[in-house]
Amino acid sequence: MNAHSFSLKSMPPAMRKLLGGALMLGALLLTASSAAQAQEQSLTKPEAPAAANADSGVKAGADTAKAATADIEAGRYLAIAADCMACHTAPAGKPYAGGYAIESPLGTIYATNITPSKTAGIGNYTEAQFARALREGVRADGSHLYPAMPYTSYAMLTDGDVHKLYSYFMNAVEPVNEPASSQTRLPFPFNVRMSMLGWNAIFLDNKRFTPDAAKSQQINRGEYLANGLAHCSTCHTPRNFLMGEQGGAALAGAALGPWHAPNITSDPVSGVGGWSDAELVQYLKTGHAEGKGQAGGAMAEAVTNSFQHLRDDDIAAIVAYLRTVPPVRDSAQTKPAYSYGKAVSDEAGLRGMNGPNEHNSLNSGAVLFSGYCASCHSATGAGSSGQAYPSLFNNTATGSHNPANLVAAILNGVERKVGDKEILMPRFDEKSYVNPLTDKQIALIANYVLKQYGNPDVQVSEAYVAQARKGGEQPALARLQPYILPAIAVAVVLLLLIAGAVLMVRRRRRVPF
DSSP: OOOOOOOGGGSOHHHHHHHHHHHHHTTOOOOOOOOOOOOOOOOOOOOOOHHHHHHHHHHHHHHHHHHHHHHHHHHHHHHHHTTHHHHHBOTTOOTTOBOOEEEETTEEEEOOOOSSOTTTSSTTOOHHHHHHHHHHOBOTTSOBOOTTSOHHHHTTOOHHHHHHHHHHHHHTSOOOOSOOSSOOOOOTTTTOGGGHHHHHHHHOOOOOOOOOTTSOHHHHHHHIIIIIISOTHHHHSOBOTTSOBOTTOTTSOEEETTEEEOOOSSOTTTSSTTSOHHHHHHHHHHSEETTTEEOOHHHHHHHHHTGGGSOHHHHHHHHHHHTTSOOOOOTTOOSOGGGOOOOOOOHHHHTTSSOTTOSSOOOSHHHHHHHHTHHHHOTTSOOOGGGSSOOSSSOHHHHSSOOHHHHHHHHHOEEEEETTEEEEEOOOSTTOSSOOOOHHHHHHHHHHHHHHHSOTTOOOOHHHHHHHHTTSOOOHHHHHHHHHHHHHHHHHHHHHHHHHHHHHHHHHHHSOO
16 A cells, blocks of 8 residues: 555544554653562460471471462463463464464564563563563563553453462473564554553553352353453454454454454354353364354464363353353344255266366366365265364354355364364465465355355455455554554644744744834
8 A cells, every 4th residue: 555645634533642642652651660568477486396396397398389389280270271372382383482473453463482581581570570461561671562462351360360370481381592583563653562551541451350249150250261361352352443342342253364253242143142051162172063163263273272171160161151241233144154054065967067188177166166175075065074074054154144264264274183183174375285276266165155055145256355365354543554654744744834833923923013
């Protein structure tokens, strides 16, 4: 996109406020203060025999070591529930050493090294500094993190759980003395980290979780897990112009690059209100619920690294909480996405249509489906035995009014590991090891699948596939990025002209005629 002249007046009010705030906030200095720690006064006791003192000292030391070990193991579980591994471990990289690329709408953000290395990681962090980074998005050096690190959700974590996480990362994670392989470099003005000070003032609710006495212990636990540690809203809640989560639309579904994180409110049509408890549990533990859907993209990573490893009672608690989330209906979805389609095959009619050496024969959705999809998903669309390759009917990816997940699955493939079982659908974009497909071919396949097995009212264009290939539709703030610097330049020039004009008027008034 080329830079054109752009006036501040033509910009949205929210954008004008953001730019003004970024300029002013850039001059602020961050200060940190540490709280004084009070020492407990011990009661004076009669002096005990030396042997008795030695025995009690040994016992106290053993108890302390046991408590420390318990904290470390509890922290390990909390780190799994928070899915720290998924973002802070690059493919084929060492655990928590960073370098993983998070494709945000505003640019690529690379996760940092959070091993206890004192030279490349967080080994020098105090527990207070660790807590501030985790819950406020501020590093030990005072610089701000981007909310791709879901500190807006982790703000809910209790002091006790933060201590356990700190114990785990400092004592049970292997230090990696190399910085993350790639560093975040967002375009202006998103690279001005100080602007996050203003963003946090608007969107960060820095309050700890408080159980609701009117709700059961199970629902409270589920809310803490879903909204805090598992940070479900980070993906499943739509965002506003400034990329903050929209109030009143919690978990109602949102774009996630080329993928779409679906509505997981209790609505029976647009959300998961029509799923049984057993289906929701199965989905979270395996990434697949027969007759409903399967996990791909970021959700597949969450299943691989997090949900499948949680205790059954915690999974049940999350499900119980989801039942209480206020329903949000999407008017474009007239019936549940999983209710569309049936088994049907065009395979017989395709036999003998083309000669064995005929060129350009892959010219229809039916032929492309037969050649690229039917061997795994079957000619009838019923999927494979055991559903490692799922049915294409009664499937939320094909029955939704939004074809994002169908197209993204074809482009990027699906990969998740449950136990020792690898679930893999190959990708068909330019990185495919099978055979890359063009935008036109993917559109033909998607439209054939939608007509045969899914929502027949949905159409996929070549342009839609091309956009998904580039990472999906950009939000308004990202689309405005090329104009922001010219807008600031225009604003500075206008301010200088106005200041000059005012100065000239004042001087003229002082000159006598």
